[in-house]
Amino acid sequence: MISFCMRNLNIFFKDRAAVMLSFLAEIIIVLLYILFLRDNLLGSLSGSEDIELITDAWMVSGILAITSVTTTMGAYAVMVEDKMKRIDKDFITSPVNETGILGGYILCAVIIGIIMTLLLLMVSAAYIEIRYDRNIISGNEMKLLFVILLTTFANSSVVMFFVSFIRNSNALAAECTIIGALIGFLTGIYIPMGQMPEYVQAVVQCVPTAHGAVLFRRILTEDMIDESFSAGGSQGTEAFKEMMGVIFCRDGSVLTIRGSIIFIVITSVFLFFITMMFFYGRRKLNR
Secondary structure, eight states: OHHHHHHHHHHHHHOHHHHHHTTHHHHHHHHHIIIIIHHHHHHHOOSOTTHHHHHHHHHHHHHHHHHHHHHHHHHTHHHHHHHHTTHHHHHHHSSOOHHHHHHHHHHHHHHHHHHHHHHHHHHHHHHHHHHHSOOSSTTOHHHHHHHHHHHHHHHHHHHHHHHTTOOSHHHHHHHHHHHHHHHHHHTTSSSOGGGSOHHHHHHHTTOHHHHHHHHHHHHHTHHHHHHHTGGGHHHHHHHHHHHTTSSOEETTEEOOHHHHHHHHHHHHHHHHHHHHHHHHHHHHHTO
8 A cells, every 4th residue: 555655646746737726726725815805805704803814724724624626636637647547457457456446546646635735834834924924823733743643634534535436537626627717716715704695504514624734723823813803702702713713513513623523533534435436336337
C-alpha cells in the first residue's frame, strides 16, 4: 500500500497543472473576497474595532475547511486516469490486495490534503501576522492539527464516494466545477449563515465540510469575537457567532464542538464503508 501510495504521489506532484487546479476554488474565493465579499461583509458588520481582523480570520477558516476537498479531489484524478488508461484492470486482475489498492488511493489523497492545508495555513497565518501583528496559530497548534487531520480524512472519504462513480477526466472536470461552485455556499463563505433562509441553513448543517469550517472558525475567531464584543453582552456575542457560522444552532440550542466532531466522524466513516463496498463489488465483477 505504501509503495502504491508513493506512486500516486509522484504522479500527482509531477503534474503541476493538476496541483494548481486543485487550488482553483480557493483562488476564486480569495479573489471574490478581495474584490467584493470583504467590503460587503465589513459594510454590514459593526461594533468592533477588530472587525477587519475577525473577518479575515473568518475567511481563512472557511478556506482551510474546503482545501482538503479540492486538493483530495485533485489527488483522486490519478485514480480516474488509471480507469481511463485501463491500468486499474491490471490492478484488479493482479494478486494485489484490494485494501492495498483502495488504501493507496485514500492515503495519497489524505497526505496531499494535509500538506496543502498546512501550507495554506502557514501562508494565511503569515498574512494575518504581517497585517495585524496577531499570531493566530500560537497556542492553537494541536487543535489546528487535529482538525486538519479530521477534516482531511472526512473530506477525502466524501470525495472518494463521488469520484468512485467517475470513469473519465471530462466527467471529473465537470464534477470538480460543480463542487467548486457549491462548496463556497455550503460552508457559508459566500453568504454568512445568518443571511441564509432557514431551510438552506438546515441543508448546510448536514454537510461535513461545513462542520469542519465551524471547528476552524471556533479555533481561529471565537476568542477574538468574545474579546471584541464583550461590551455588548453574551446574547449579542452569540447572535454574531451564529450569524457568521462560528456556531451552529438547532431549535435554540448551540451544537457543541464534540457534536460537530461526532457528526463528521459518523458521516465520513459511513461514506468510507459504502465506497469500499462499491470498490470491492466492482473488482469481483471484473474478475
